Amino acid sequence: MAILILGLILFLGVHSTRILAPGLRESAVRSMGLLPWKGLYSVISLVGFVLIIWGYGEARYTPTWVWVSPDWTRHITALLLLPAFILLAAAYVPGTHMKARLGHPMALGVKLWAFAHLLSNGTVADILLFGAFLAWAILYYAIARRRDRAEGVTYKAISAQRDLIAVVIGLVFYGAFAFVLHEWLIGVRPFG
Known part of the structure; x- marks a missing residue:
């Protein structure tokens, strides 16, 4: 279950930056550039998504x-x-x-x-x-x-x-x- 929770935190967390921390995106884009920010955002999203799939799949074995x-x-x-x-x-x-x-x-x-x-x-x-x-x-x-x-x-x-x-x-x-x-x-x- 911990894997599922970690995946949800990463995936939904990164998708919440604009609504919960609106200045974070702009600050990150200014300091690292738009493409590196998009790359980091995508990597975190993908890792979170994979962890959600893995964690949910594991949890289904022992519901x-x-x-x-x-x-x-x-x-x-x-x-x-x-x-x-x-x-x-x-x-x-x-x-x-x-x-x-x-x-x-x-x-x-x-x-x-x-x-x-x-x-x-x-x-x-x-x-x-x-x-x-x-x-x-x-x-x-x-x-x-x-x-x-x-x-x-x-x-x-x-x-x-x-x-x-x-x-x-x-x-x-x-x-x-x-x-x-x-x-x-x-x-x-x-x-x-």
Whole structure:
């Protein structure tokens, strides 16, 4: 469990520098340069991500159950992941109305992903993993939206076609992950 916790601290910690220590990034970029900062950020993120995967995988061998979710919660999880994948796609497709309206659709997608998985998974490792991501996404979204308002940041919508592109990309990735990749990467068949 310690490996999972360390991974979460590294991964979510480095992804929180802009919201919890806004001057840290600017100071680091001034002292070391933009590319070295991005390299360090990427290395810490990658190490954290690998430790999360390793720690969560280890914890699954000897699960400590806090609750056992009814089977029907898997269907709610699958349903909630549809908009989560669309929101993740909307974060990367420039000019969507979703981004213009919501500001940070990735954080909302992470919220939905984490909440959905907490509904259908009840081990201590699940609560740590998905609970940490849910708490981070809630905090990140609130602070990022507040910062956008304070700085007058807006996101321009270009056309509804951009939203349609985000929806299609989100649905394609949802289908690929739900029907193939989830079992291959995590060892669990969502629809099986």
